[in-house]
Amino acid sequence: MTPTFPENQQSAARAAFGLFNPEQGRRIFDRTQGSGFEPRVVDVAPRTWFIQPGMVNVGLFETDDGLLLVDCGCAGDGPALLKAVRSVSDKPLHTVVYTHGHSDHAFGLWAFLEAGERPEIVAHRALPTHFDRYMKTAGLNARVNGQRPGADGKAWPDAREDFVWPTRLFDDRLELTIGGERFVVRHGKGETDDAAWVWAPERRVIAAGDLVTGYLPNAGNPKKVQRYAEEWAEAAEEMASLSPSVIITGHGDPATGTDAVADELTSLARYLRIIVEHALTGLNNGVLPDEIVATLEIPEQLRHHPRLPALYDKPEFICRNVIRRYSGWWDGYPSHLLPASQDAQAAEVARLAGGVAALVERARTLSATDLRLACHVAEWAFLADRSDEDARACYREVLEARAGAEPSLMAQVNFRVSAGWVHAATGEV
Numbered sequence: 307m308t309p310t311f312p313e314n315q316q317s318a319a320r321a322a323f324g325l326f327n328p329e330q331g332r333r334i335f336d337r338t339q340g341s342g343f344e345p346r347v348v349d350v351a352p353r354t355w356f357i358q359p360g361m362v363n364v365g366l367f368e369t370d371d372g373l374l375l376v377d378c379g380c381a382g383d384g385p386a387l388l389k390a391v392r393s394v395s396d397k398p399l400h401t402v403v404y405t406h407g408h409s410d411h412a413f414g415l416w417a418f419l420e421a422g423e424r425p426e427i428v429a430h431r432a433l434p435t436h437f438d439r440y441m442k443t444a445g446l447n448a449r450v451n452g453q454r455p456g457a458d459g460k461a462w463p464d465a466r467e468d469f470v471w472p473t474r475l476f477d478d479r480l481e482l483t484i485g486g487e488r489f490v491v492r493h494g495k496g497e498t499d500d501a502a503w504v505w506a507p508e509r510r511v512i513a514a515g516d517l518v519t520g521y522l523p524n525a526g527n528p529k530k531v532q533r534y535a536e537e538w539a540e541a542a543e544e545m546a547s548l549s550p551s552v553i554i555t556g557h558g559d560p561a562t563g564t565d566a567v568a569d570e571l572t573s574l575a576r577y578l579r580i581i582v583e584h585a586l587t588g589l590n591n592g593v594l595p596d597e598i599v600a601t602l603e604i605p606e607q608l609r610h611h612p613r614l615p616a617l618y619d620k621p622e623f624i625c626r627n628v629i630r631r632y633s634g635w636w637d638g639y640p641s642h643l644l645p646a647s648q649d650a651q652a653a654e655v656a657r658l659a660g661g662v663a664a665l666v667e668r669a670r671t672l673s674a675t676d677l678r679l680a681c682h683v684a685e686w687a688f689l690a691d692r693s694d695e696d697a698r699a700c701y702r703e704v705l706e707a708r709a710g711a712e713p714s715l716m717a718q719v720n721f722r723v724s725a726g727w728v729h730a731a732t733g734e735v
């Protein structure tokens with residue numbers, strides 16, 4: 307089956323990532339696959355630039371002793387990023403800070419090294435462990451992220467030489483002096499446990515990595531490792547306490563204007579804290595995870611905040627991520643502790659309903675009014691008899707309708723990945 311990238315997925319990706327090219331999105335580690343776009347280079351403060359070479363942003367600070375670069379993009383962004391940097395400064399690359407070890411932020415530096423630059427590479431102490439995990443889970447991560455092999459035959463880095471490793475690690479806080487100017491590198495967990503952000507006090511600029519993105523934080527991604535919503539809120543509050551006038555975000559547009567930046571950071575922190583407190587209150591009161599998620603309410607003002615749209619993640623995914631952090635894998639339903647197989651359950655439901663065809667008919671009726679429920683019924687029909695062509699078609703229709711109805715990129719992607727699974731399960735790959 308050919309993976310598709312339908313229109314609503316492309317528009318969500320463009321809204322979240324700016325210069326998004328689906329081809330690059332499928333080959334994030336391919337050094338020959340750039341975004342194909344002319345990088346955006348925005349002068350955000352004296353000798354300070356926001357650079358967007360593709361789906362990710364980079365911060366550039368020029369000093370008398372050389373350049374401080376915060377992040378370096380996807381592997382394929384390297385050459386365009388180098389050219390963009392050289393279009394505004396010819397100073398040597400003094401220091402690079404990785405805001406975290408993710409595929410889209412810490413892999414474009416090779417182009418600078420090949421051009422002869424020898425920067426200090428600063429990262430949080432947990433970052434090498436993050437790279438180690440990438441190697442251990444290369445197959446899993448390539449699948450979860452829909453990656454295809456690049457020019458070197460690899461869909462995901464799996465050997466030490468596939469990474470540009472940091473040369474200097476820090477724990478909580480690191481003060482750098484470059485060109486006589488102070489830069490503060492701070493650790494704060496968020497999307498990852500190895501996150502760092504950079505504060506330039508004399509310029510009143512923060513380069514935040516993915517701790518700030520101009521949309522609801524990626525704090526609940528359904529198929530990915532633990533995120534840290536509470537510490538994310540703490541980091542946003544600490545940034546707000548510094549009164550920055552610009553934030554170079556990890557994705558999307560930069561945040562500018564002292565009041566607007568303060569509002570964005572405090573709203574982001576409040577949004578996450580509401581979810582964390584709701585999840586913890588539910589867990590402490592013995593409420594089942596499903597009920598905790600179903601009763602989550604986000605105040606109107608936050609749900610409609612222009613810099614916090616849920617276009618990548620969803621509040622309910624974040625809520626489940628918090629629940630997982632503080633509890634075990636069991637969702638509390640006794641039948642789920644040592645369950646019958648999904649196929650056996652579905653076959654029994656089909657028997658009670660009077661056959662797979664009855665389930666298919668009901669799923670199609672429900673899909674006009676209640677896609678969530680229709681999805682369960684279509685899934686029972688498919689699992690009850692994977693060889694039933696109409697059941698397979700119905701399941702795919704419902705999954706596509708769900709993806710089409712979702713503003714969240716992660717929901718869209720995962721419904722469509724499931725449609726691929728329907729093909730795979732029936733040997734139609």
Ligand SMILES: [Zn+2]
Nearest residue numbers: 408410516556
């Ligand atoms: Zn990112």
